[in-house]
Amino acid sequence: MKKFKKAILPIALSISVIGLAGCSTGGTKYISSKAGDVTEKDIVESIGASQLSKTATSMMIQKVLLDKYKNKIDQKTIDEQLQKAQEQYGGKDKFEQLLKQQGFTLDKYKDGLKVKAAQTLLINDYAGTNDDKLKESYEKNKHQYHLAHILVSVKSESNPNGLSDEEAKKKAEEVLKKLKDGGDFATLAKENSNDTANASNGGDLGWSSKEDNSFVKEFKDAAYALSKDKTSDVVKTSFGYHIIKVLDEKDSSFDELKPALAEKAAEEAVKKDSTIVSKALKKLFEEYNVKSSNSDVEAYIKSMLEGNTSAQ
Template identity: 35%
Template sequence: MKKKLMPVVIGLGLLGLAGCGNGEDGSSDSENGSGETEFGEVLATSDAGDVTVDDVLNNIGTTQVANQTFQLTLDQVLQDKYSDEVDPAEIEEEVDAEIEQYGGEEQFEMMMSQQQPGMTADRYKQQRIASTYHNLFFTEQFDITDEEAMEGSAEGAHILIAVDEESEDGLSEDEALEKAEGLIADIEDGADFAEVAEEESDDGSASNGGSLGLVTEGQMVEEFENALFDLEQGEMTSEPVETEFGYHIIQRGDEEDIDEELEEVKSQLVNQKVQENPDQVLTFYQDLMDEYSVSFENEEIESYIQETFLTSEEAASEGEESGEGEESGEGEESSDAENTEEADTEEPAADDESAEDEEAESEE
């Protein structure tokens, strides 16, 4: 059985929260005051007949309707479960700040539409809010602690002195190494690492004092990563670290006040664990549906959701094996019955032969 789980989990709320996806901006001209559109059962009438909501849903197809039904139900339940832990207004403010960094809403939406056609700023905000609820749920279910998230992470900063022997103003390898060694000496003599990074680093992180935030294992090239993770908190490399990009002066942060970045690392761990443990995710979903007494009223939708999102591969395999066993058993019973019938039909023939023998003997 092919699972449809991954698109739902990877999207983590792509459809937005229940009640927020009525239009591109989550609003409609015919709202009932609660932000939800009142469609009614009949959408159009004509001399040829009516067009109903059922007509539209049947045209969309059971599979898609069931997928969206499950997604919206899941979003709604998680929103209720973690309502005290999430501030949607705060998330919207964070997105607004991101939009400004990209040069405004128009520029932001152009960039987003290249990755996800049709994506708007408002829909992106709803996606981020929904993702926050989902991440909280899976972080709790997988019991991902701060300690676990930090095991393969380190707060890093660096100053890059690039090697560029082709351009007129570029540095040769020897010149870049010499410059990096000189900057290390300056910092060890008291110069501020962040200020040196802003003035001298050839990396985009220079504007942020060389800060890279939390670096997770596998994120950087091997030479850089090994050097960073070998450092103690607050320590800086005593020698430049050479990579394909040039020479780096690497500093490990004290890893304090990183709550926001820690949540990003937890989110990465969530996605990893979801991909690695799909059957466990299905169990989490089933428990959540039971906790909230969720009932899918349409039998076809209920059957599809149960099979696709709430039944593990192992359980499905056991069910299939059980079904095959039952069919096999029925076949055996049928064979036994046929054998019995054959035996019954053969017995009278044997009696006839016995009677003929008796007659022959009496004639003799």
């Protein structure tokens, strides 16, 4: 969806956290048997020079980013982001289980959030985005809407199990009638919504503003025309049929919105200049005197800083 507030595991996510920090090219035995041994050298050779270079560089990027911005990363924001992620995936236990399936721990996930925050700071520093510029964006975004929705999806290539357009519309209209007859929105969302990212939370989409580009136009036009506690009629988008409700609305403070505004500014800077990350990292690596005695790693770093290789 564009991006239908459908949660994805963040940047842990954006820079790999592969545990090779202790690997050398020595002959220390990891596993032994009568058939032969598996040594550190075997592991490194199996991984390959390219992957090893990428992993080593990614780990160094994390180190310098977190050192550079250790006093600017807002721990409260990190905790709030973690809590939201846990809620979106059905609670702490389910979230940790999902992380485990993907090879991550909760601590590594939090590290990923910190790295993401540091990346945002790095890009905005390089782009010259300061609080004054963020406050200009704040004025356009300060009025926030807390939205929820019920989605009845239609069949498509990406959703082969969806209903036909006619069936989906009919079901959405039936749900709307139940709401008008006094039905509870959150309960009906849990029972009927096909948006798996938030159905279990009563269709809760969180807070957004009219300037937010997270939703498709048809959805935005309907949602932001509503006032607090009001529910839309059935709204059709490319995803299916929605029923939207404004749970609350308010004017948020600058401090409340600053993390999201900073992240949006960084995203826009990257869209404007696709090489900005490489250029910002080059400046950072020079500041921290980053270099490698390994020719493969050194070549990889050079390629990355020239914009020929992804920093991710």
